[in-house]
Amino acid sequence: AEAPASRGRSGSEPGSFEYEVMKTILKRVKRQINRRNPESQDYIEYEGLRLPLPETRFCTTDWKNDRFFLDSARREVDRLRQLAGLEVQSALLDIGSGQGRLAIGLLRELPNIRSYYGVDVSLRSIDWCKRNISSFHKNFKFIHTDITNERYNPHGVEFRKPIQLPLADHSIDVVFLYSVFTHMMSDDVGAYLTDMNRVLRPGGKALFTAYAETDGKDEEENPETYLQELGKSQGALHRVRFRKEFLDHKITSSGFKIVSFLHQAEEVTRQSVYVVSSVG
Numbered sequence: 096a097e098a099p100a101s102r103g104r105s106g107s108e109p110g111s112f113e114y115e116v117m118k119t120i121l122k123r124v125k126r127q128i129n130r131r132n133p134e135s136q137d138y139i140e141y142e143g144l145r146l147p148l149p150e151t152r153f154c155t156t157d158w159k160n161d162r163f164f165l166d167s168a169r170r171e172v173d174r175l176r177q178l179a180g181l182e183v184q185s186a187l188l189d190i191g192s193g194q195g196r197l198a199i200g201l202l203r204e205l206p207n208i209r210s211y212y213g214v215d216v217s218l219r220s221i222d223w224c225k226r227n228i229s230s231f232h233k234n235f236k237f238i239h240t241d242i243t244n245e246r247y248n249p250h251g252v253e254f255r256k257p258i259q260l261p262l263a264d265h266s267i268d269v270v271f272l273y274s275v276f277t278h279m280m281s282d283d284v285g286a287y288l289t290d291m292n293r294v295l296r297p298g299g300k301a302l303f304t305a306y307a308e309t310d311g312k313d314e315e316e317n318p319e320t321y322l323q324e325l326g327k328s329q330g331a332l333h334r335v336r337f338r339k340e341f342l343d344h345k346i347t348s349s350g351f352k353i354v355s356f357l358h359q360a361e362e363v364t365r366q367s368v369y370v371v372s373s374v375g
Contacts, residue, residue, distance in 0.1 A: 138227050141165060144202060145227040147194035154274065155363050158196075168200025175269060178355070178370045179300040185268040186210045188260070188294065190287065191275035193217070195224040198235055206232070212267075213237040214260060258290040265296045272303035277366060278332040281314045281345060288349035297375035300354065304366035306336040307356075313341040322365055350374055 138145040141161045149159040157163050175181035183205060189197050192213030201208055211234060215221050221239040229235045238261055270291050276284050291301055311318070315336050317328035328334050339356075346353060351371040360368045 137223060142203075144199055146199065147223060147227075151194060151223075152196075153193050157363050164196065165199065165203070168196045169204055170200075171197050171271070171273070172200045172204040175271060175302060179269045179271075179302050181205070181208075181269050183207055184209050186266060187212070188262065188267045188270045188291075189213045190260075190270065190272045190291070191215055192220070192224065192237065194220050195228050195237075197271060197273070198224065198228050201235075202228070202232065208234060211235045212262060214240055216240055258286050260290050260294055262294045264293055267294045268296060268299050270295060270299070270301035270303075272301070274304055274364065274366060276303055276305040277335055277364075279335060280316065280332075281337065281341070284342075285345050285349060288346060288351065292350035292373050295373040297373055299373045301351070301369075301371050301373070303369050303371075304361060304364075305342060305369060306334055306365075307339040307342050307358075307367045307369075308336060309339050311336060311338055313338050325365065346371055 137151075138147060139149075139161070140146075142165065144165070146161060146164060149161070152158045152164065158167070172181070175187075181187065186209055187201075189211065192198065192215045195213060198211060198213055201211060213221070213224055213236070215237075216239075218239050218241070221237045224235075224237040229237055240258075240260070272287075276287075279287070295301065306321070315321075316331075317333050318336050319328075321328075321334060321336055343353060346369070350373060352374050354370040354372050355368075356370075357368040359365045
């Protein structure tokens, strides 16, 4: 049998037939090595899903357990269904999407959701989600917003108001923020609320967590004795506590109606949960 033609290049040159075959083989070998050597990849496989490496996950140490991480993600999806009307036809905005915890929960519980948008100030987190989620699921999109945050993005662009999230007016059905307003002062919270109301359709709902109490100052960064049983605050904006009446006014003056408030409903972090509805 005749040997394949070299297409005008010697076998050792880029572009030759032999070179391209060898490159393909090497790529396959590299993929096999990566599967067998977890240290060479940026994810772990758990129950058929890609999860971020435990040491890179945000929040408390509980999230480093794979079972806990995935179960918490699934519970968030269930909660959004029950409290915010999430369904397969929804367009969902996840502000502070981190390493894709909610998105991973959706891949397990609601993979065919119409559209998911994850937004975060951490470029590293967004890049991980693009590589490991949206490259395989085109209805999941991740957007980096290089807005400065003293805790998570200290070298970002100076905060501008309004934020103008890169989404069209009234294009979103549900907004989710987990442990985002807990790391912001009130001016920034107000700016986000205003822009959330812009992108939400009238009647659309947002579910978010916050530290909100009936006593204390209007706002306070890392109050010394607050929730000290969970450990001392570490670093900038670790725990920002608001007086509930003060935060409620921020919410309603941004175009929302408060649907429900669950005080310290989060078992691990003791954050409270708000569900609000856009009044247009």
